[in-house]
Amino acid sequence: MEEQKIIGKGTWIDKLASELLEKEKYLGRDTGMIRVESGLGASGIPHIGSLGDAVRAYGVKIALENFGFRSELVAYSDDLDGLRKIPEGFPDWLKEHIAKPVSFIPDPFGCHDSYGLHMSSLLLDGLDKLGIKYKFQRGVDTYRSGLLKDQIHSILINSKKIGEKIAELVGQEKYQESLPYFPVCANCGRLYTAIAYEYLSDEKKIKYKCSGTTIGSKVLEGCGHDGITDITKDLGKLAWKVEFAARWQAFDIRFEAYGKDIMDSVKVNDWVSDEILNFHHPMHVRYEMFLDKGGKKISKSLGNVVTSQAWLRYGTVKSILLLLYKRITGTREVGFDDIPALMSEYHELENIYFGKIKLDNENKTIRAKGLYEYVNLLSPPKNPTPYVNYRLLVQLCMIFREDRISKVTKKLIEYRTIKESSSEIDDLIMLAGNYADDFDKPTKVEVQIDDMSKKALIELIKILSVESEPDDLQNTIYNIAKSNGIQPKDFFRILYQIILASDRGPKLGPFILDIGWKKAALTISEHLNHGT
RNA sequence: GGGUUCGUAGCUCAGCCAGGUAGAGUACCGGACUUUUAAUCCGGCUGUCCGGGGUCCGAAUCCCCGCGAACCCGCCA
Numbered sequence: 001m002e003e004q005k006i007i008g009k010g011t012w013i014d015k016l017a018s019e020l021l022e023k024e025k026y027l028g029r030d031t032g033m034i035r036v037e038s039g040l041g042a043s044g045i046p047h048i049g050s051l052g053d054a055v056r057a058y059g060v061k062i063a064l065e066n067f068g069f070r071s072e073l074v075a076y077s078d079d080l081d082g083l084r085k086i087p088e089g090f091p092d093w094l095k096e097h098i099a100k101p102v103s104f105i106p107d108p109f110g111c112h113d114s115y116g117l118h119m120s121s122l123l124l125d126g127l128d129k130l131g132i133k134y135k136f137q138r139g140v141d142t143y144r145s146g147l148l149k150d151q152i153h154s155i156l157i158n159s160k161k162i163g164e165k166i167a168e169l170v171g172q173e174k175y176q177e178s179l180p181y182f183p184v185c186a187n188c189g190r191l192y193t194a195i196a197y198e199y200l201s202d203e204k205k206i207k208y209k210c211s212g213t214t215i216g217s218k219v220l221e222g223c224g225h226d227g228i229t230d231i232t233k234d235l236g237k238l239a240w241k242v243e244f245a246a247r248w249q250a251f252d253i254r255f256e257a258y259g260k261d262i263m264d265s266v267k268v269n270d271w272v273s274d275e276i277l278n279f280h281h282p283m284h285v286r287y288e289m290f291l292d293k294g295g296k297k298i299s300k301s302l303g304n305v306v307t308s309q310a311w312l313r314y315g316t317v318k319s320i321l322l323l324l325y326k327r328i329t330g331t332r333e334v335g336f337d338d339i340p341a342l343m344s345e346y347h348e349l350e351n352i353y354f355g356k357i358k359l360d361n362e363n364k365t366i367r368a369k370g371l372y373e374y375v376n377l378l379s380p381p382k383n384p385t386p387y388v389n390y391r392l393l394v395q396l397c398m399i400f401r402e403d404r405i406s407k408v409t410k411k412l413i414e415y416r417t418i419k420e421s422s423s424e425i426d427d428l429i430m431l432a433g434n435y436a437d438d439f440d441k442p443t444k445v446e447v448q449i450d451d452m453s454k455k456a457l458i459e460l461i462k463i464l465s466v467e468s469e470p471d472d473l474q475n476t477i478y479n480i481a482k483s484n485g486i487q488p489k490d491f492f493r494i495l496y497q498i499i500l501a502s503d504r505g506p507k508l509g510p511f512i513l514d515i516g517w518k519k520a521a522l523t524i525s526e527h528l529n530h531g532t
Numbered sequence: 533g534g535g536u537u538c539g540u541a542g543c544u545c546a547g548c549c550a551g552g553u554a555g556a557g558u559a560c561c562g563g564a565c566u567u568u569u570a571a572u573c574c575g576g577c578u579g580u581c582c583g584g585g586g587u588c589c590g591a592a593u594c595c596c597c598g599c600g601a602a603c604c605c606g607c608c609a
Contacts, residue, residue, distance in 0.1 A: 006550080007550085010550075012549060012550090015549085015550075041609090043609080078609075081609055082608090082609075084608065084609070170534090170605080170606080171533085171534080171605095171606060172606080172607090174607095182609090191609090192608080192609085213608090214607070214608095215607070215608065215609095217607085237609090239608090239609080240608080240609050241609095243609090259604090260535080260536055260537085260603085260604055260605085261603095261604055261605075262604095262605090262609090263535070263536080263604080263605070264534090264535090264605060264606085265609085286536080288536080288537065288603090288604095289603080289604075291603080327548095327549070328549080329536095329537075329548095329549065341545095341546090341556095341557090345546095360553090361552075363550070367550080474566085474567085475567075477568095478567060478568070479567095481568085482567095491568085492568055492569055492570085496569085496570085
């Protein structure tokens with residue numbers, strides 16, 4: 001077998017970047033600045049998967065830079081998009097804004113200038129926290145300042161040809177009738193209800209009538225307005241089937257990833273870019289959509305959306321980047337319960353990178369190190385970060401809920417897991433603590449306590465007022481049960497139910513000393529009072 | 533109708549995209565420890581890698597043909 005040639009750092013990102021460079025070389029285009037693009041939706045709460053588009057495009061950008069080229073990520077917010085449906089949990093008054101551009105709808109949360117800006121800000125905030133750098137481009141500004149006017153013109157004068165091609169490529173026939181451009185109705189301010197029917201190419205103006213449309217199964221009445229709009233100034237936007245192409249040419253985009261849900265649009269746009277705008281379409285990579293795991297109860301916040309903000313409550317920035325960079329195909333379901341595994345996996349990569357773990361396969365070692373570098377956005381730390389197994393932390397955090405950081409740290413030092421406390425470990429305890437609080441919350445159990453057990457419990461409370469050695473306490477509990485004629489098995493279960501809300505648990509004597517005998521006594525007496 | 537992904541231990545899945553000894557967690561079995569349950573620690577077992585063909589010195593991995601499951605598109609952006 002011939003030797004495997006390792007490209008760049010051996011990841012799929014390097015492979016993509018090198019294919020992109022080969023393609024550009026073949027086309028003979030200028031490679032002084034290679035721009036990559038990511039589209040940001042502005043219509044709903046951004047899922048962690050929405051970050052994937054930008055994060056992966058950014059990966060290609062830094063891979064290109066690693067190969068010695070200049071590159072830039074354009075984050076384009078599609079905020080002229082009309083609101084088609086109200087996301088779950090959002091206020092009802094949004095109804096009256098259906099079909100209006102999301103940038104002209106008030107922010108339901110009241111913290112941004114508009115609905116659209118609120119949503120894109122959430123996404124950009126996520127990117128900022130991950131350390132992704134980008135050039136932000138708003139759809140509203142793009143159209144308002146006429147950045148796409150030449151492309152719009154070319155597309156509109158070829159609209160017949162395009163309409164036929166769309167029908168041929170994807171079977172959609174509406175653009176044989178109407179123009180692939182949606183004006184914002186000057187009268188009612190809505191998109192989609194205004195149908196563009198004639199392009200006056202000399203004046204670069206479009207005639208439209210606000211005659212209404214259907215979105216999904218819903219019929220939207222038009223306001224009947226007869227209007228004329230100037231494509232260089234007035235608001236309106238190209239249909240998706242042609243808009244990407246216009247952007248690609250206008251911004252000179254050479255790479256854009258896409259999710260498989262918009263496969264058809266990309267197919268049409270590639271053709272429009274090549275044949276109508278004479279701009280060879282950017283290289284693509286298709287990725288799978290991220291779905292929420294079914295049946296998982298997430299916090300009671302809006303919907304069940306796995307957002308980057310929520311993720312960062314439990315996991316580190318690196319865990320998100322690892323999720324998105326480890327591969328581009330395959331992952332379909334993602335949930336917060338992936339966090340512990342990703343945290344460990346990152347730590348393992350770190351150990352490989354710093355030579356603490358040796359793999360038997362050299363290629364795999366190179367790729368693991370490469371992945372580690374990408375997760376650190378190609379600026380890996382000089383030294384490994386202190387780390388404690390995340391699952392262990394979650395376990396400890398379930399036991400210690402108050403004064404958590406110092407108590408868990410103390411235990412870790414006792415276990416010889418760490419030598420001393422550090423801010424990194426503190427952060428990890430906080431994250432694992434949130435995880436323990438939100439997902440491993442013990443359900444309240446109504447404990448059945450008969451009179452005999454009650455007497456035994458009271459006796460135990462008295463004993464607990466004197467601190468003792470762990471072995472003694474274990475022994476004491478056992479004896480209390482026996483002397484009160486209770487099966488030790490049953491008595492232990494009652495105690496576990498009271499203290500841990502569980503039928504089972506760690507060895508009880510030392511455990512009570514861990515959580516504090518005073519607190520244990522208090523918990524038990526509270527339960528007794530509550531029961532009577 | 534068009535397209536994509538997935539199928540690996542009893543269960544949940546990693547490994548596949550750049551071929552090189554079949555992996556983890558859990559479950560199970562045994563041992564240690566414990567004056568109860570459990571936890572913990574140590575050791576062990578577990579495979580038609582969906583089926584069939586091809587390429588290769590070598591295939592879970594790449595290619596082709598099937599079977600099964602899920603999802604996307606066939607409104608719209």
